[in-house]
Amino acid sequence: MLDWYRGDLSSRRVLTLIKHLPHDSAVQRELHGEAAEWxxxxxxxxxxxxxxxxxxxxxxxxxxxxxxxxxxxxxxxxxxxxxxxxxxxxxxxxxxxxxxxxxxxxxxxxxxxx
Incomplete structure (x- = not known):
């Protein structure tokens, strides 16, 4: 996230990285709850x-x-x-x-x- 803040990483790239996180990641568990683990x-x-x-x-x-x-x-x-x-x-x-x-x-x- 520091690279995004400094301007070394574009917002589009950050969004792509977040979208393609594994299904069992902490972000997916926070967004989808138990369903992320299935x-x-x-x-x-x-x-x-x-x-x-x-x-x-x-x-x-x-x-x-x-x-x-x-x-x-x-x-x-x-x-x-x-x-x-x-x-x-x-x-x-x-x-x-x-x-x-x-x-x-x-x-x-x-x-x-x-």
Whole structure:
């Protein structure tokens, strides 16, 4: 930042450096909270776990005798930006469908898969 103050670094270059910080950087965590620590892979893995749990639950419901009570449906894996029961809406900038580079945001993937 001292180089920017002295005029050795342009504002455009500072903005580019900030935009391309890693997702787990302190700036990203401050801007996006816990969601900054979840990559697309983490969202896809959570969706896979949720779908597998639902498939197992459906198999158990179909193959259980009718005298028994049906089992409780599985709870989804908690994701950042949702309330504790997993039914809330995404908050912040992750509620948009596409990111700045045109890729789907982790929030959009979480809503699609979970």
């Amino acid at each position: 990559s697309i892979t983490d969202h896809l893995l959570a969706a896979t776990v949720d779908h597998l749990a639902v498939a197992n639950w459906m198999f158990q419901c179909v193959n259980s005798s009718e005298d028994d009570d049906s089992p409780e449906p599985p709870k989804p894996v908690p994701r950042p930006g949702t309330d504790t029961d997993g039914e809330g809406e995404e908050q912040g900038e992750h509620s948009t469908q596409e990111g700045a580079d045109g890729a789907l945001s982790p929030g959009a993937l979480a809503r699609f898969f979970g």
